[in-house]
Amino acid sequence: MDVYYIDGEFVTEDRAVISAKDLAVLRGFGVFDFLITYNRRPFYLEAHVQRLKNSAEKIGLQLNHTAEEICDVVNETVRRNSHQTESNIRIVYTGGVSSDGVTPEGNGKLMVMVTPKLELPESWYTDGAKIITLSIERFIPESKSTNYLSAVWALQEAHRQGGIESIYVDRNRRLLEGTTTNIFFFKKDKLVTPKSDILPGITRSVVLNLVKDRFDVQLRDVDKEEVDSMEEVFITASNREIVPVVTIDDTRVGNGKPGERTRQIMALFREYTTAYGQQRV
Numbered sequence: 001m002d003v004y005y006i007d008g009e010f011v012t013e014d015r016a017v018i019s020a021k022d023l024a025v026l027r028g029f030g031v032f033d034f035l036i037t038y039n040r041r042p043f044y045l046e047a048h049v050q051r052l053k054n055s056a057e058k059i060g061l062q063l064n065h066t067a068e069e070i071c072d073v074v075n076e077t078v079r080r081n082s083h084q085t086e087s088n089i090r091i092v093y094t095g096g097v098s099s100d101g102v103t104p105e106g107n108g109k110l111m112v113m114v115t116p117k118l119e120l121p122e123s124w125y126t127d128g129a130k131i132i133t134l135s136i137e138r139f140i141p142e143s144k145s146t147n148y149l150s151a152v153w154a155l156q157e158a159h160r161q162g163g164i165e166s167i168y169v170d171r172n173r174r175l176l177e178g179t180t181t182n183i184f185f186f187k188k189d190k191l192v193t194p195k196s197d198i199l200p201g202i203t204r205s206v207v208l209n210l211v212k213d214r215f216d217v218q219l220r221d222v223d224k225e226e227v228d229s230m231e232e233v234f235i236t237a238s239n240r241e242i243v244p245v246v247t248i249d250d251t252r253v254g255n256g257k258p259g260e261r262t263r264q265i266m267a268l269f270r271e272y273t274t275a276y277g278q279q280r281v
């Protein structure tokens with residue numbers, strides 16, 4: 001059975017419980033982060049923990065652990081799940097129990113859940129996927145809070161329409177990010193990705209670093225009308241890595257197949273994560 005860390009203890013998953021009075025349960029007040037392992041090494045653990053801290057700061061949640069302590073707990077939880085080949089790692093910091101059920105009292109709980117890595121359909125990567133757009137704005141988008149109501153709702157809508165992801169469009173018709181992904185596209189010789197009012201994805205930053213000497217990169221606002229002129233599109237996320245997109249709503253992207261430059265970036269990323277798992281980077 002998988003082992004989780006909950007508030008100072010390592011327990012089997014069936015004994016991993018938190019209080020019903022926790023603000024994470026009552027109000028969706030808490031933060032989380034998510035990463036995976038390569039060859040059992042957590043990918044960019046320090047960056048994910050730093051983002052967890054930023055997420056907490058942005059919503060006014062006090063963390064009672066240092067980044068180093070959280071990293072140690074994650075590494076130990078991974079070690080205690082050595083029966084898993086590769087793992088998904090979810091770090092959650094709850095809002096804690098509150099006397100009046102709404103005011104945080106600085107007693108949040110740290111949880112680390114390590115589960116077997118979920119494999120995704122191979123066809124997404126070979127044939128490309130469909131995504132949809134939806135008019136939704138996240139509250140404090142730079143924070144990965146446990147309030148993901150919009151994501152759960154929007155993803156169900158994507159599935160209803162035969163898609164694998166929904167991209168949020170704001171009131172100014174800016175295309176921002178997916179429910180759990182960032183978006184990139186090629187237009188002429190430029191690789192473009194939205195600049196602000198998004199969660200700064202760790203995969204996004206790794207990709208930007210890998211391609212900076214190969215492509216002309218633009219971080220800027222993206223108008224939804226630009227969908228028609230996108231030549232290649234892909235989305236990035238820790239669990240999905242890089243998924244080529246061939247349809248957005250009813251619009252076919254390029255020739256309807258994963259683009260050449262996208263496949264090049266997918267290969268670069270694969271090479272990098274493999275080396276990372278072998279502790280070579």
Ligand SMILES: Cc1ncc(COP(=O)(O)O)c(C=O)c1O
Nearest residue numbers: 180181182199201202203237238
């Ligand atoms: C809203 C949102 N945008 C983007 C991402 C992608 O971030 P990362 O590459 O760090 O997984 C996520 C990850 O879950 C997310 O929730």
